[in-house]
Amino acid sequence: MNEPQRQRLSDVELNALFDQLFPAGFAGADVRADIAPEGWEKSSLLACFHPSPEQVFKEQLQVHRNIQDLVRARRKREPNNPDLAPRPEPTLEEVRAEWQETEVKTEEEVTDLIGQCLWDVFSDNHEVITADGRVADTGSFRGSSAFLDEYLSGRVGSWPEGDCMRFYMGTIWTSGRADLSPVYEMIFRRLKTLGADWEYHFPELGIVDLPPLREALREPADYSPSEAFAKEQQEKEHQAELEQMRAELAEIHEQARNEAMDRPPPCAVRAYQAIYGRDPKGWPPA
Numbered sequence: 215m216n217e218p219q220r221q222r223l224s225d226v227e228l229n230a231l232f233d234q235l236f237p238a239g240f241a242g243a244d245v246r247a248d249i250a251p252e253g254w255e256k257s258s259l260l261a262c263f264h265p266s267p268e269q270v271f272k273e274q275l276q277v278h279r280n281i282q283d284l285v286r287a288r289r290k291r292e293p294n295n296p297d298l299a300p301r302p303e304p305t306l307e308e309v310r311a312e313w314q315e316t317e318v319k320t321e322e323e324v325t326d327l328i329g330q331c332l333w334d335v336f337s338d339n340h341e342v343i344t345a346d347g348r349v350a351d352t353g354s355f356r357g358s359s360a361f362l363d364e365y366l367s368g369r370v371g372s373w374p375e376g377d378c379m380r381f382y383m384g385t386i387w388t389s390g391r392a393d394l395s396p397v398y399e400m401i402f403r404r405l406k407t408l409g410a411d412w413e414y415h416f417p418e419l420g421i422v423d424l425p426p427l428r429e430a431l432r433e434p435a436d437y438s439p440s441e442a443f444a445k446e447q448q449e450k451e452h453q454a455e456l457e458q459m460r461a462e463l464a465e466i467h468e469q470a471r472n473e474a475m476d477r478p479p480p481c482a483v484r485a486y487q488a489i490y491g492r493d494p495k496g497w498p499p500a
Contacts (some may be wrong), residue, residue, distance in 0.1 A: 217414065222351045223344065229352055232365055235404045239369060241324035248400040254320045258394070261321045262388040271309040271393055276302055326380075329362045333384035334482055335412065340496075345409030349455055353474045356382055398485030406489055414483060414496035 223231065238244050250257035251382070260271065282300065289298045336342050337358035342350040352358040360378035385394060405412065479497060486494045 221344070221348045223348055227363060228350060228361075229368075231296065231344070234408060235401075236328075239325070240328040240366065241321045245328060245400065246282065246320075247323075248323060249396040254324060255318055259274065259392050259394070260323075261320065261391045262327055262394075264415065265391050267310045267313040268306065270313060270472075271304065271306045273390070274304045276476075297307070323429045325366065327385075327388070327394075327397060328401075329381045330388060331394060331401060331482075333381045333481075334360060335360055335398070336399055339415040339417065340482075341413045341415070342405065343413060344412045350410070394481050395485050395488070398482045399489055402486050402489040411490075412474060412486055412494050415492045416496065416499035 236242065236245065246254060250259060254260060257363075265273070278301070285298055287376040289295070306476040334340075336350060336352045337355055344350055356378065362381045363377055388394075402412065473478055478486070483494060483497050
């Protein structure tokens with residue numbers, strides 16, 4: 215039986231919650247003392263915005279190989295297409311030749327990192343539950359990014375508002391550069407102080423079927439019995455394909471869950487465990 219849907223905080227209450235969590239802002243002195251007690255420039259978290267040449271090389275190499283894996287299937291179908299020819303991998307020497315140190319901007323970088331980690335906690339299908347049992351819902355993946363940007367633009371005078379995608383997908387680009395445990399632990403410590411909790415949801419892909427929506431929008435004058443019969447047959451084939459794809463996705467999800475149990479928990483889950491002394495609801499994935 216499905217659980218009853220929880221009530222959600224209003225927009226005003228949601229903003230008030232973030233005011234309580236960060237009374238001095240995302241990059242306030244209290245936040246910096248929590249995540250970088252020896253100073254931002256001495257923190258290992260600095261690498262999130264100032265990666266070493268070796269880290270840049272590692273990332274470029276992974277992106278290159280991912281792209282080549284995608285191209286490989288097309289190359290089999292179009293072996294004579296010059297645009298699909300294998301390309302040489304980047305080298306560490308090439309990266310070092312182009313790498314330059316960049317200026318450290320403490321307030322901007324700390325704010326950005328806190329925003330990314332907040333997206334990971336409040337979005338990504340996870341749920342923050344307030345002390346009275348309601349959900350602190352910041353919106354969809356994109357909506358959560360927009361919420362954080364709008365929240366900051368209303369409280370940080372120098373914040374460049376209008377980038378609704380700034381925090382989209384959270385730490386996906388920075389999580390491999392440093393251990394983000396101090397940031398997640400700081401967030402969970404503050405949530406716990408307010409009596410709030412966190413529920414983990416294992417990431418899953420879904421399939422959205424849009425053709426029925428398009429059919430619902432067709433004008434009655436467009437109706438033709440012969441076309442209707444043909445479309446009915448096409449729809450049956452389409453639904454059969456969808457069911458097959460959903461079954462395959464279910465197998466992939468099951469395999470991913472099993473593999474997740476053979477690896478350390480995600481960084482956010484480990485941080486929750488450190489602060490709350492137990493697993494979050496939803497972990498381990500059933």
